[in-house]
Amino acid sequence: MLAVYFDQPGDPSNLYLKEVAKPEPGPGEVLLKVAASALNRADVLQRRAQYHPPEGASNILGLEVSGHVAKIGPSCQGPWKEGQPAMALLAGGGQAEYAVVPEVCLMPIPSGLTLTQAAAIPEAWLTAFQLLHLVGQVKAGETVLIHAGSSGVGTAAVQLARLAGAIPLITAGSQDKIEAVKKLGAAAGFNYKEEDFSAATLEFTKGAGANVILDCIGGSYWEKNVACLALDGRWVLYGLLGGAEVHGELLSKLLAKRGNLFTSLLRSRDKKYKAELVSAFTQQILPHFAQDKPRALRPVVDSVYPLKQVAEAHEYMEQNKNLGKIVLEVASGLGSQ
Template sequence: MRVIDMSAPGGPDVLKLAERSRPQITSHEVLIEVAAAGVNRPDCAQRQGTYPPPPGASDILGLEVAGTIVACGDQVSRWKPGDKVCALVSGGGYAEYVSAPEGQCLPIPKSFDMIQAAAIPETFFTVWTNVFESGQLKNGERILIHGGSGGIGTTAVQLAREFGAEVFTTVGKKEAIQALQEIGAHHVIDYKNSDFVKVIKEVTQEKGVDVILDMVGGDYFNRNIEALGYLGRLVQIATLHGTKAEVDLRKIMFKRLTITGSTLRSRSVEEKTRIAQALEKNVWPLFNTGKLKPIIFKTFPLEKAQDAHELMESSAHTGKIVLQVKS
């Protein structure tokens, strides 16, 4: 099968088209002929050598795919060859075939094509577990989503909107403001020209927000603490600005804040299966009725994975970047 391989960690130019054997499946896995694969920032981190795959996972990049099941393990009960699915995988997505645990596969939503379906798993699994499970976002609350124009950001904005939250988000480019307003953001803050803490305090009359989804870290940590209201929850999912911050613990104590965070890739199959079940129950109806869909910015053929990574790292996109594996 064709895959995107890398000889050593480095820039996007290390990504090359190569040939490998198809993966073998275990009794509880399916083999998917991949039609499309999502591109995500963890892929870039793995390419750079800072985010290695967990033990037992494929070293091929790619954490989400859509395609057709061509083989099933002898203990697989839900799926059969010919079923069209999207799936969260721990690696191996940038390839013509990938194995996936049956519980991490979900049916392709009604009227979705393979490109749209491939843009679902990584971001929707991440947002659901962090915003609604760890962050406990509720109807009528306020949420601040950093990095609103990326795949995680556009997903979180839409889901928070659908579940009745007042949505604040930050962006670094003015051309993304209207796009985010159109998908449900109530307050879009250009962080290069405005202080998001000041804006939030002004809009909320000093009450702050209830939940913050942050992938920045570093110098944002204390600013997030300032922007949170009483009983607020900070959910950390990445550290683009660094892993360390010095904090005045009294502010956390006085506001009774909760600070949490997670990664998705290293979670067990059982945990990911549970998240998949929650998504199918709570989010899939929104897909099937047309209320919700992933925002696709650009697609590239598999052999142009280097160009896809260059676009991802430029942050010039609003929404998801997807590789088309099968035409």
């Protein structure tokens, strides 16, 4: 099969399609013929050798896919049959013609969504669900500040916060992005390039601050995060796009707020955790994607690239221009090499 490959870490130009062995499903696994795979920051970091796959995971990029079941491995006990459409959460291997998936990480595709749209759900939405509910313990009426609010995780978190009865606020790098995410349910948005999001959050909440902060930025935001964190608030750190170093009195300032700092990753979680997360999401959230429901949830797809243009897709992500997800079409996106 063809898969996205790079011989050495570096910039997007190192990416190309290579013929590799087609994987075989083991016990409890399903082989999926991939239709589409969404791009994630983890793919960019892995390409740079800054984020390695968990032990035992495929070295091929790609953490979320949609497609059709091609083969059922031994010992599978789930409802899946060959030919069924599905979407899946992966620890790696999605940017290829075929991917092996633990059957517990497969999900049905909501009615009315295309395979391209479905590919934008698993990693982004499961991450947002995990951050808000399992880690952040969000409650109705609480204010949630979501950094990178126009990203795949951000646009999912805004909609999930609204579904939970919370009030989502976002940061983003342009007014156009802010206005677009407001249409998804954000109560307000702050352009981090032009204003102090911490002061703006405190003004919006009349001094109370944000009960939950979803933060993929890290070091460069710590002081402003603590400043606008509510008493007993939960600061959930899940990325370090703004660096890992902290200079200053973080602990004393966090202690004064009785603040809680949580850290969370999804890719490195074990199969049992992911199975429980997928099950909870499938039962509690997937029904809300039904397009006949008022305020139905929807994945936001910014752009679609054929797989052979994976380098261009990486370049576009690094420009931070996307609103929502960048999707690679696999089944129809190979073309001549």
